[in-house]
Amino acid sequence: MKAPASLSLLLDGLDRGDTTALARAISLVENQRDGFEQVLSHVHERAGRTAARRIGITGPPGAGKSTLVLQLIQQFRGAGLKVAVVAVDPTSPFSGGALLGDRIRMEAVSLDPEVFIRSMATRGSLGGLATTTEEVCDVLAAFGFERILIETVGVGQTELDVARSAETTALVLVPESGDSIQTLKAGVMEVADIFVINKADRPGADQLQREIEVSLGIRRGNAFRHVAPHHAPRPQADPRMDGSTAGISQPLLPPVRPAGDPPGWEPPVLLTAASRGEGIAQLVEALDRHRAYLEASGALQRRRRDRLAERTRTAVNRALLQWVWDESAAEAMLAEALDDMSTGMRSPYDVAAAIVDHAKTGATR
Numbered sequence: 001m002k003a004p005a006s007l008s009l010l011l012d013g014l015d016r017g018d019t020t021a022l023a024r025a026i027s028l029v030e031n032q033r034d035g036f037e038q039v040l041s042h043v044h045e046r047a048g049r050t051a052a053r054r055i056g057i058t059g060p061p062g063a064g065k066s067t068l069v070l071q072l073i074q075q076f077r078g079a080g081l082k083v084a085v086v087a088v089d090p091t092s093p094f095s096g097g098a099l100l101g102d103r104i105r106m107e108a109v110s111l112d113p114e115v116f117i118r119s120m121a122t123r124g125s126l127g128g129l130a131t132t133t134e135e136v137c138d139v140l141a142a143f144g145f146e147r148i149l150i151e152t153v154g155v156g157q158t159e160l161d162v163a164r165s166a167e168t169t170a171l172v173l174v175p176e177s178g179d180s181i182q183t184l185k186a187g188v189m190e191v192a193d194i195f196v197i198n199k200a201d202r203p204g205a206d207q208l209q210r211e212i213e214v215s216l217g218i219r220r221g222n223a224f225r226h227v228a229p230h231h232a233p234r235p236q237a238d239p240r241m242d243g244s245t246a247g248i249s250q251p252l253l254p255p256v257r258p259a260g261d262p263p264g265w266e267p268p269v270l271l272t273a274a275s276r277g278e279g280i281a282q283l284v285e286a287l288d289r290h291r292a293y294l295e296a297s298g299a300l301q302r303r304r305r306d307r308l309a310e311r312t313r314t315a316v317n318r319a320l321l322q323w324v325w326d327e328s329a330a331e332a333m334l335a336e337a338l339d340d341m342s343t344g345m346r347s348p349y350d351v352a353a354a355i356v357d358h359a360k361t362g363a364t365r
Contacts, residue, residue: 004035007035007038007039010024010039011038011039011042014039014043014139014142014143017143017144019113019116022116022139022140022143025039026118026139026140029132029135029136029139030120030136032318037315039139040135043138043139044138044142046141047138047141047142050141050142050144050146051146052140052141052146052147052148053147053148053167053168053287053291054137054148054150054165054166054168055147055149055150055166055169055170055287056152056166056168056169056170057069057072057150057151057152057170058151058152058169058170058172059173059196060173062174063172063173063174063198063199064172064198064199064275065151065198066087066151067198067274067275068172068196068198068272068274068280068283069085069087069149070109070274071274071280072147072149072280072284073085073115073149074109075280075281075284076146076284077109077112077114077115081114082145082146082147083114083115083116083145083146083147083148083149084117084143084145084147084148085115085116085148085149085151086118086120086136086140086149086150086151087117087118087119087120088120088133088150088152116140116145118136120136133150133165134164134165134307134311135311137150150165150166164307164310165307167294167300167303168193168287168291168294169191169194170193170194170195170196170283170287171189171192171195171196172198173196173198173208173212174198174199174202175197175199175200175202175203175207175208176199176203189215189216192267193265193267194267194268194270194283194286194287194290195212195267195268195270196270196271196279196283197209197269197270197271197272198273198274199275200272200273200279201273201278205271206271209269209271213269216266264297265290265297270282324355324359328358328359329355329358330355330359333351333354333355333358334351334355
């Protein structure tokens with residue numbers, strides 16, 4: 001189907017590298033306005049051929065995620081890489097927009113033409129991600145951004161969808177807010193590829209580091225690998241590991257897998273002080289190591305295939321949902337059944353089943 005003239009101009013702008021066209025395309029996709037699927041189809045092939053890396057930064061509010069993202073931007077820009085940030089924020093109950101959309105802490109890099117920052121509202125998504133975040137990342141990848149940072153809203157244990165959009169997920173925690181207890185039981189531990197204890201210049205950072213290492217060890221069967229005996233001082237960091245920054249020690253020896261276990265990724269537990277720029281180089285190095293692991297193990301290709309399959313299901317569900325309410329008799333059947341539901345003669349589930357059965361026949365208004 002031929003695109004309308006205005007949409008064709010937008011697509012041409014994307015191909016030329018016009019940042020204004022990029023912003024318009026993202027708005028089109030985010031709000032699912034007419035033509036957004038044509039935009040996504042247009043960028044699909046290019047997005048799949050780029051070397052863009054999608055990195056999720058998740059964690060509780062107040063962990064310093066935005067400051068950490070700023071430091072990562074500066075590290076990547078120092079390496080000559082183009083960087084995009086998708087900052088997913090809570091939704092305003094009044095405007096429907098992102099509450100923290102100003103991103104004042106990123107002002108230092110906002111004027112860099114090779115940096116693009118976009119705030120998106122969750123719009124009720126309980127997983128901490130806007131429903132169109134993955135699609136927006138496709139547009140950014142096709143535009144040529146080599147690092148795409150997805151900073152999520154920080155809503156706690158429900159913030160698991162980040163792993164579906166990102167190839168590497170970093171969970172950011174702080175030592176003094178009780179995160180250690182939450183971390184030991186939170187499902188997000190299952191999807192985190194790298195653990196970052198930020199504000200590690202504060203008391204309790206080393207303790208939280210050990211607790212996380214023990215928790216990870218429980219899953220692997222070597223829970224106390226990192227715990228120093230009570231009668232001896234804790235060993236110094238192994239120089240083969242991530243090294244150390246001023247005042248911040250890094251993990252001890254790499255965890256040892258039980259005999260017979262297949263080789264895999266052992267999530268490192270890193271210490272950073274983002275406000276002072278400490279530990280950031282070690283985090284970047286860990287991100288590179290995880291990417292190399294994904295490529296060597298074949299996990300990167302598997303994740304991409306899974307993501308494409310899930311994306312297709314989402315597109316089908318979205319189209320069917322729109323058809324049911326816009327083209328079938330569903331809305332009329334609902335209106336007719338409201339009185340019966342109000343008196344208790346019928347339940348919403350009975351009505352829903354009737355609507356689905358009617359839709360299956362292909363009957364329309």
